Amino acid sequence: MxxxxxxxxxxxxxxxxxxxxxAYQHGMLARILVMAVFAMGYNLxxxxxxLLSLGHALHFCAGMMATGLAMRHGLAxxxxxxxxxxxxxxxxxxxxxxxLRTAGVxxxxxxxxxxxxxxxxxxxxxxxxGGDEGFPLPSAARRLFGLDLTQAxxxxxxxxxxxxxxxxxQWALVRSRFGRSMIAMRENEERSRMxxxxxxxxxxxxxxxxxxxxxxAGAAYGLLFGYVGASFGTSQYSILPLLYVLLGGAGTTxxxxxxxxxxxxxxxxxxxxxxxxxxxxxITLIVLVLFAPKGILGTLREKGLKWLP
Amino acid sequence: xxxxxxxxxxxxxxxxxxRAVDGVDLTLTEGEIHALIGPNGAGKTTLVSLLSGRLAPxxxxxxxxxxxxxxxxxxxxxxxxxxxxxxxxxIYAGLTVFDNLALALQRRHRRDLADAVTQAxxxxxxxxxxxxxxxxxxxxxxxxxxxxxxxxxxPRLLILDEPTQGLANAEIEDFLTLIRGLTxxxxxxxxxxxxxxxxxxxxxxxxxxxxxxxxxxxxxxRADRAVQDAYLGxxxxxx
Numbered sequence: 001m002x003x004x005x006x007x008x009x010x011x012x013x014x015x016x017x018x019x020x021x022x023a024y025q026h027g028m029l030a031r032i033l034v035m036a037v038f039a040m041g042y043n044l045x046x047x048x049x050x051l052l053s054l055g056h057a058l059h060f061c062a063g064m065m066a067t068g069l070a071m072r073h074g075l076a077x078x079x080x081x082x083x084x085x086x087x088x089x090x091x092x093x094x095x096x097x098x099x100l101r102t103a104g105v106x107x108x109x110x111x112x113x114x115x116x117x118x119x120x121x122x123x124x125x126x127x128x129x130g131g132d133e134g135f136p137l138p139s140a141a142r143r144l145f146g147l148d149l150t151q152a153x154x155x156x157x158x159x160x161x162x163x164x165x166x167x168x169x170q171w172a173l174v175r176s177r178f179g180r181s182m183i184a185m186r187e188n189e190e191r192s193r194m195x196x197x198x199x200x201x202x203x204x205x206x207x208x209x210x211x212x213x214x215x216x217a218g219a220a221y222g223l224l225f226g227y228v229g230a231s232f233g234t235s236q237y238s239i240l241p242l243l244y245v246l247l248g249g250a251g252t253t254x255x256x257x258x259x260x261x262x263x264x265x266x267x268x269x270x271x272x273x274x275x276x277x278x279x280x281x282x283i284t285l286i287v288l289v290l291f292a293p294k295g296i297l298g299t300l301r302e303k304g305l306k307w308l309p
Numbered sequence: 310x311x312x313x314x315x316x317x318x319x320x321x322x323x324x325x326x327x328r329a330v331d332g333v334d335l336t337l338t339e340g341e342i343h344a345l346i347g348p349n350g351a352g353k354t355t356l357v358s359l360l361s362g363r364l365a366p367x368x369x370x371x372x373x374x375x376x377x378x379x380x381x382x383x384x385x386x387x388x389x390x391x392x393x394x395x396x397x398x399x400i401y402a403g404l405t406v407f408d409n410l411a412l413a414l415q416r417r418h419r420r421d422l423a424d425a426v427t428q429a430x431x432x433x434x435x436x437x438x439x440x441x442x443x444x445x446x447x448x449x450x451x452x453x454x455x456x457x458x459x460x461x462x463x464p465r466l467l468i469l470d471e472p473t474q475g476l477a478n479a480e481i482e483d484f485l486t487l488i489r490g491l492t493x494x495x496x497x498x499x500x501x502x503x504x505x506x507x508x509x510x511x512x513x514x515x516x517x518x519x520x521x522x523x524x525x526x527x528x529x530x531r532a533d534r535a536v537q538d539a540y541l542g543x544x545x546x547x548x
Contacts, residue, residue, distance in 0.1 A: 177415045184412050187401040194361070194395070195413050195462065196387035 003253075003309040007171060010254060011164050018156045026152055030159040032257075032264050034221050035244065037166045039256030041088075041213025042241035047250035048174055049206040050186030052104075054238050055111030056214050058095065058118045061233035063088035063215025065122065065129060068228030071137055077144045081219050088215010089208050091118075096207040100200055115238055122230035134229020142223060155224050162220050163257070166213060171253050171309060173209070182206050183251075214241075243281065246288055249297030253309045258296060314339045314495050315466060320359055320369035329355040331519035333369075337466065342488070342496045344506045347516035348539065353499045354396060356516065357468050360497070361393040362386045374465065392464035396471045396499070398451045400458065402444030406435055409443050409454055413461035425461075433457035434483065449480045456487070466495045473502050481505065515539070 017029060038060055045051040066087035070080040099110040122129045139150050147154035173179045181202050184192040189199050222228040240263075241256075248259030263281070270280040292299045301308040315337040322330045330352045337343050345353050358364040360371060362383030371379045378386055387393075401409050410426045418425035430436040433453045438446060443454060452472065459467055473481050485508055488496065500506045506513065506527070513530045515522040517539045523530055530536055 177419075180408060180412060180415065183404070183408075184401060187403050188399060190363075191395070191399045191401065192412070193384050194363070194387060194393050194399075195458065196384050196416065197412075198382075198384045 002307050003171075006309070007167065007253070010257070011160075011167070014160055014163070018153075018160060023152060026156055028264060028268070029261075030152075030156045030224060031221075032261050033159040033163040034217050034224065035240070035264075036257040036260040037163055037220070038214055038217035039241040039244040039248075039260050040166050040170050041210045041217065043245045043250065043252075043256050044170065044173070044182070044213065045207055045210035046242065047245055047252070047255065048179065048186060049182045049203055051203060051207065051210075052108055052242075053099075053111040053207075053210075054108045054235070054242075055095065055099075055113075055115030056210070056241055057233050057235060057237035058111075058115040059088040059092050059211040059214035060218035060221075060237055060241075061118065061122070061230070062091040063218030064222040064228050064232055065218075066215075067219035068135070068137060068222045069129070071141050071223075072135065077142060077149070077223055081144070081216075081223060084219025084222075085212055085215050088218060089212045092207045092211020092214070093204065096204050096211075100203055100207070112235065112238070115233065115235065119230060119233035119235075122233055126230075130229055132230060134227060134231060137222060137226045137228060139226065142226060144223070149224055150226065159220065159224060162216065166216070167253065167257070170213075174253065174309070178202075178205070186251075243285060246295055247284065249295030249299070249301070252295070252297040252301065255295055255297045262296075311338045311340055313337070314374055315360070315497075316372045317360065318370050318372075320356065320371070321367050322355055322359055322364060323367055328519050330359060330366075333516070333519070333521055335360075335514060335521070335524075337495055337497060339465075339495055340493055341511045342498060342509050344498045344500055344510035344513045345516065346500065346503075346506060346513060347522070351516040352519040353516055354470060355519075357393065357470060357497065357499060361391055361468055363393070387462065387464075390462075390465035391468065392459040392462045392466070393468045394455050394459040394470060394472060396474065398448075398455050400443045400451055400454050402442070404443060405440050406430060406443055406446070406454060407439045409458060410461055413458045417463070429457055429461045432460065433487065449476055452476055452480070453483075456484070460487075460491070464494060466497065467491075468497045468499075470499045471501060472498070473500065473505050485509065 021029060042056050045053055063084035067080045067084035070083050071077060095111065095114045099107055102110055123131050142149040144158060147158065149155050149158060181197050184197065185199055185202055193199055218232065244256055244259030244263055247262055248255030266280050266284060267277045270277040294302060297308055313336055317333060317335040320330055320333045321328065333356055347353055355364065359366045362381060366379065370377060373389060373391060378389065407426055410429045411422055414425045414429060415422055427436060430439055433456065435450060435454060443451065446454065456472055473484055476484065488509055498509065510527055512525065513527055514524040515530060515536050522539055523533045523536050
């Protein structure tokens with residue numbers, strides 16, 4: 001009961017924020033919501049299944065590129081968005097097929113290498129992909145269900161709808177039988193095998209879902225903010241979701257949103273104080289690892305809020 | 310004569326130069342409790358790892374319920390009905406007792422999972438601890454949970470690897486009652502505690518240096534001279 005109220009409360013607050021916030025915060029919140037979807041995808045792999053990937057920029061950027069390139073070549077926003085979801089899922093499954101032969105540090109390195117290779121490929125074929133500079137999406141094409149996504153209001157609505165769908169699906173997933181078997185892989189893989197679970201297929205399915213979320217976030221990011229580029233495939237975009245999830249709490253449903261929101265606010269606040277806002281990320285990470293390795297919601301859950309989903 | 314449920318022929322597995330299991334034949338009949346004994350390093354755990362699929366054999370074949378399962382991965386053998394409980398307790402320490410049992414039960418109990426979990430917990434005496442994090446249970450309770458997860462799979466063959474290791478006497482009594490209460494499940498039991506072996510086993514196989522030294526009823530094993538030499542201390546009871 002309490003988890004249900006919490007999720008509904010958070011979504012209601014976000015709807016209210018859409019009406020109340022001034023324009024600047026409004027745009028920022030839309031960005032946070034999309035990045036939170038990316039972080040939720042990352043959380044499915046890392047937080048719930050225990051797969052520490054350093055290559056999720058690949059799935060994010062693949063989703064973004066697929067949608068962007070399709071629209072550049074005349075496809076409508078709706079089908080292009082679907083293509084983005086497919087690209088995120090497909091890249092996660094293909095790299096997963098190979099990367100899942102490894103575990104632990106090797107898995108991190110293999111996923112990192114795939115993402116780097118993808119990024120370099122995008123640069124190599126710069127004539128087609130826009131390379132380093134990327135390309136803007138034509139304003140006229142950025143319409144979804146009759147909504148003009150160049151406007152702040154519809155943009156926020158679409159970001160929120162995507163986030164809400166992602167959050168509720170994630171919540172249902174981690175409470176399901178399959179969610180339990182994902183968590184079982186994280187907790188004790190050998191035991192899971194001896195209960196009849198196939199570690200490879202379970203983890204591959206988790207990665208595919210993770211890629212679906214990441215691809216959706218990348219596609220939506222391009223569509224909502226009108227710009228697509230290889231710069232979203234750099235390793236920075238693999239680290240960000242990891243950071244969000246660590247900050248908010250790995251293996252918690254609302255941790256990704258909390259982490260993405262807090263980090264954006266921190267960087268924003270720091271930008272007005274110092275010229276090196278990225279140092280804030282570094283310091284946050286160190287403080288986090290030292291004092292709250294389970295993240296904010298993870299720590300709260302440990303300290304007594306056991307019902308926290 | 311009951312039907313043969315598991316038949317291993319010529320199983321071998323070497324680690325480097327060490328032949329941990331060397332040409333072992335083993336036959337289990339349906340419903341029996343079969344003990345596997347032998348000194349430390351005799352190859353008992355390696356042998357059951359071959360049977361459960363955690364290790365692949367270098368040579369030999371394994372037939373289970375009439376089918377060749379030699380090449381099947383462990384998780385597929387579990388689905389066929391071979392359950393294995395670990396010698397070193399291997400539960401999900403970070404999850405609740407409920408989730409631990411649910412993971413074993415959820416494949417066969419879709420609608421009545423909560424009931425099935427409660428039933429499985431009651432059977433091993435852990436019903437009051439359903440919402441307790443498994444890692445915080447006492448050692449004896451963790452051992453019982455380990456066995457309970459194996460039982461919850463409703464296996465046709467349950468392999469217990471030193472189940473009573475580290476248990477207090479009262480807990481061993483509970484364990485004996487639990488195992489005697491099972492009907493129709495074939496049990497392969499690795500055990501060092503000879504009282505437990507003699508209390509439960511209908512047949513005993515003795516391993517030494519990776520080979521089968523003797524196999525037979527408890528009385529026959531007790532009287533076997535080779536077994537006494539290798540295992541029971543060398544002092545011949547009959548002399």
